[in-house]
Amino acid sequence: MRTLAGTRRLARLILRRDRALLPIWVVWLGMIAPIAASAFRSLYPTDAALAVAARGFATNPAFRAMFGPVFEMNLGSLTAWRATIIHVVAAVVSLLTVIRHTRVEEETGRRELIGSTVVGRHAPLAAALLVVTAANLVLAAVTAVGLIVQGLEAGGAIALGMQIAATGIVFAGVGGLAAQLTESAGGARAIALSALGLAYVIRAAGDAADGVSWLTWLTPMGWVQRIRPFAGEQWWLLGAVLALGAAAAAGAFALSAR
Secondary structure, three states, X not given: OHHHOOHHHXXXXXXXXXXXXXXXXXXXXXXXXXXXXXXXXXXXXXXXXXXXXXXXXXXXXXXXXXXXXXXXXXXXXXXXXHOHHHHHHHHHHHHHHHHHOOHHHHHHOHHHHHHOOOOOOOHHHHHHHHHHHHHHHHHHHHHHHHHHHOOOOHHHHHHHHHHHHHHHHHHHHHHHHHHOOOOOHHHHHHHHHHHHHHHHHHHHHHHHOOOOHHHHHHOHHHHHHOOOOOOOOOHHHHXXXXXXXXXXXXXXXXXXXX
């Protein structure tokens, strides 16, 4: 446990340094899905109009590539479909935050200054992952509560919130892993953002083209979509995505030890 000494204090330091930034992105991202639900309800006030719009989105290859498939012709499922962009933003913010509090700290010399105190080797990485994971879970709660207030079913709302949070947690692990693979923060950002871009492109290709839907199972971006909020939730995939995030974090700790 000596390698994690000081983790709690470093987490508190991160929270103090990001006391303005973290609430802004959590609340901002958390309100997008409820706002989308309200907008769809206003644009398509009847079930028939909503079904027609959903079928149009579902059969358009460009929309499928950008947002993925529409699993059910209801308001919740359409909101989850539109919320795909939130996954990407949550992933970007999460990986950049982890890199900023690990590799950037080392690059600027602040890590060595902190390391001269009673701080374990893994404490900075553990603190960054802990804070980002907690922020994503708060984001999930804000999203779910907002959707429930909009009158949507609680199970689907929780699934959508956790779907977004799981994406952020996975790519927080990727950010931590990238931070161990290069000496520069710029290089770490390039690696992590490239991994996210590749994951998104593979998912988009699998959703847009007929006959290659199996491609979506090669990327965590495809896994999170198949959790299917408001369309017969597949909760086991949530566990698989979180396990992937844990594996990425474990890989980061293993490299840090070397």
